[in-house]
Amino acid sequence: MLRNGEVTVNGQLCDDPGADFDTSNLHFAINGESWPYKERSYLMLNKPANYECSHKTQHHPTIYSLLPYPLVARDVQCIGRLDEDTTGLILLSDDGQFIHRMSSPKWKVPKVYEVTTKHAVDAEQMAALLKGVQLVDDPATIAALACTQISENIIHLTLAEGKYHQVKRMLAAVSNRVEGLKRLRIGALQLPDDLPEGEWRWLDEASLLALNTAERNSTD
Numbered sequence: 001m002l003r004n005g006e007v008t009v010n011g012q013l014c015d016d017p018g019a020d021f022d023t024s025n026l027h028f029a030i031n032g033e034s035w036p037y038k039e040r041s042y043l044m045l046n047k048p049a050n051y052e053c054s055h056k057t058q059h060h061p062t063i064y065s066l067l068p069y070p071l072v073a074r075d076v077q078c079i080g081r082l083d084e085d086t087t088g089l090i091l092l093s094d095d096g097q098f099i100h101r102m103s104s105p106k107w108k109v110p111k112v113y114e115v116t117t118k119h120a121v122d123a124e125q126m127a128a129l130l131k132g133v134q135l136v137d138d139p140a141t142i143a144a145l146a147c148t149q150i151s152e153n154i155i156h157l158t159l160a161e162g163k164y165h166q167v168k169r170m171l172a173a174v175s176n177r178v179e180g181l182k183r184l185r186i187g188a189l190q191l192p193d194d195l196p197e198g199e200w201r202w203l204d205e206a207s208l209l210a211l212n213t214a215e216r217n218s219t220d
Helices: 069-073 096-103 123-131 166-173 205-219
Strands: 007-009 027-030 033-036 042-047 087-093 111-117 146-151 154-159 178-186 200-202
Touching: 042 205, 087 096, 111 166, 123 146, 154 166, 166 178
Parallel strands: 087 178
Antiparallel strands: 007 027, 027 033, 042 087, 042 200, 111 154, 111 178, 146 154
């Protein structure tokens, strides 16, 4: 690509594969498509329904098909998976330490979900979710950090764990059923209103700072 004249660096044609560059404020373009240099990739994605968070999918397309090839080639990985029918905020990165910090149960990074239920949620169910419910095939009870009622059939549920089908199993434990599930927030990072489903963007410095703040607070 370099020798064919397909690459420009900081606006200048580059045809030397051995050229060295200062990576600060480095921008390059391939066939006219501009890319900023990133030592590590940190992304957010607004996941649509009917996509799987896996490279080896079974029934639906992969979320990685929503990313441009250069990011897939860098082996970015989603940080915690969402079910195929769950929508909303998901993080991806190729930074192993960042992935570990954000996904490890040790850090207890809170996540907020918007839950649409089949039946109206009553005060007794809300109290049970906050006190702790017993999940099938799980010896320990599990409780929400917060539970806010938005309407009769919509609640915002805050969790610090990521067990398999956790939200669905918690609602089943209080005799209700999840009809729709969307992740709104991870730590202090909110899903932007202007990020459409299926679209992604780089995490800026403010977003990374918000996530790092959440990590520190989780260990206080």
